[in-house]
Amino acid sequence: MLEINVIYLFLLLFQIPFTLVLLARLGTAPSRILPLQRLSSDEEDKAKQEPKVSVVIPTLNEVLRLPNCLEGMRDQAVAEIIVVDSRSQDGTGEYVQKLQPDYPAKLRLITDDPLPKGWVGRPWALHTGFLNANPDSEWILGIDADTVPQAGLVASLVQKAIAEGYDIVSLSPKFILKTAGEQWLQPALLVTLIFRFGATGDRNQFTQERVMANGQCFLSRKSTLTALSGYELAKSSFCDDVTLARMAAQKGAKVAFLDGAELIQVRMYTSMAETWREWGRSLDLKDAATRLQTWVDCLFLLAVQGLPLPLLMVLLIATFGMGATINASMLSWTLLGLNGFLVAIRWLLMFGIRSSYTEVGLWFWLSPLADPFAVLRIWISALTQPKQWRGRTYES
Structure with a gap:
């Protein structure tokens, strides 16, 4: 139990500062x-x-x-x-x-x-x-x-x-x-920009x-x-x-x-594959930022967009699932509440970005489920240098 609480504490210390940054950025929208x-x-x-x-x-x-x-x-x-x-x-x-x-x-x-x-x-x-x-x-x-x-x-x-x-x-x-x-992947990639800027x-x-x-x-x-x-x-x-x-x-x-x-x-x-390959390749914006800025942004996205949904699901199963053996501590409840809050913000944001699309269907509204993959794409892009772009091949 002690080891689990240490993990919970680490996650809270990692996510809370970035959550405050996110709220400050989104709070200027009005x-x-x-x-x-x-x-x-x-x-x-x-x-x-x-x-x-x-x-x-x-x-x-x-x-x-x-x-x-x-x-x-x-x-x-x-x-x-x-x-x-x-x-x-x-x-x-x-x-x-x-x-x-x-x-x-x-x-x-x-x-x-x-x-x-x-x-x-x-x-x-x-x-x-x-x-x-x-x-x-x-x-x-x-x-x-x-x-x-x-x-x-x-x-x-x-x-x-x-x-x-x-x-x-x-x-x-x-x-x-x-x-x-x-409709499933593209809005999740777009949100990586909104969360950062x-x-x-x-x-x-x-x-x-x-x-x-x-x-x-x-x-x-x-x-x-x-x-x-x-x-x-x-x-x-x-x-x-x-x-x-x-x-x-x-x-x-x-x-x-x-x-x-x-x-x-x-x-x-x-297509989704082309969106992943082409747009995801430049969304890290590393060519326009310092290396420090790029990696801070990657960590920020991991904390507020990549982890919340997986963590929420794991914590819900651990706390309320059949056969759950973990006794919920104050740390676990806090972590559960924080990630539930971040997931709620993410889903509410769908209504804010709806006007940025001509037509939407069910998969658009389910795009928050693609968030971990969108953040993974940013990390992959930050770690690599494009070799091909729009029909051209470039040296590494």
């Missing part, structure tokens, strides 16, 4: 910046006459994803749309060329140079687009090919940036999940070391990118969006990460 909304018709008309925006879309074998993105960008308030293709083999470049007559003087296709040593493909393509943008443009908007921009996205985003004086602002999207596996629009994310960003929709003043030498500072990062945003914040730029669920949607991956 004061977060409200989700971005589409402007009125008059405001949109005015926005079209405001600073010019160059949109850069990096592509590598995106012919199946790109149509929805380009259609969504067709009537946006932008000066140009630059598709930077990295020698796709699926006809992406030919598809863009075919569409160009429907986008007079607006849609451009650039094939980037072979990937230089030390660069990751995505920041290299974005850097190429930045270097080739219209000299008169005042803003650069990076958009991923798997996004579905909604009407008024660019006008609303630029208007918000100007009104608040942001140098860089990115948006969280509304996710499109179709398979049961995606708070809700989207949380003003605490504006501090240099906690800055968050999303490269799926990433707007920057061109002058800010110029001062940063484009994407040079994030050239080797597999989370170039967060890396660049944090570098910019360290140099004095005003950076924000806002809720854009009403203005942009995304179909990131098509």
Whole structure:
């Protein structure tokens, strides 16, 4: 019994401090910046006459994803749309060329140079687009090919940036999940970000070391990118969006990460396996943080997201199960209550993130059961360096 109580005490000493950190982060949600909304018709008309925006879309074998993105960008308030293709083999470049007559003087296709040593493909393509943008443009908007921009996205985003004086602002999207596996795993992975950085629009994310960003929709003043030498500072990062945003914040730029669920949607991956493999590979954010920050975050997630459900089940069985032989001590009751509290918070959070998804089913609501696996994925990612990414192979 003494040995069990020592284990209980160790777990409490491990979990309680991280639980207090979690409550402090989630407690700021009521004061977060409200989700971005589409402007009125008059405001949109005015926005079209405001600073010019160059949109850069990096592509590598995106012919199946790109149509929805380009259609969504067709009537946006932008000066140009630059598709930077990295020698796709699926006809992406030919598809863009075919569409160009429907986008007079607006849609451009650039094939980037072979990937230089030390660069990751995505920041290299974005850097190429930045270097080739219209000299008169005042803003650069990076958009991923798997996004579905909604009407008024660019006008609303630029208007918000100007009104608040942001140098860089990115948006969280509304996710499109179709398979049961995606609906079960993806929200659990998303929650790893919310637990570490708070809700989207949380003003605490504006501090240099906690800055968050999303490269799926990433707007920057061109002058800010110029001062940063484009994407040079994030050239080797597999989370170039967060890396660049944090570098910019360290140099004095005003950076924000806002809720854009009403203005942009995304179909990131098509299966649970792809979600595990591709998204989970960069969610540790180790390329944008110190080694200490990465491992503290891993321990934090283990304490508040990975352990609560398994511990709760074990403690319930040990205390109330048939044939239970352990006499519940004050420590066991405290540990039971703490982990029950954390599991309750996690399930209540499902109602908070519901608006971040287009459609949900039973598996979405059961996604807290995937939490131990989501935390395991973060640990695996933190312990390894990606060797393959979006069709490219990189040296270790």
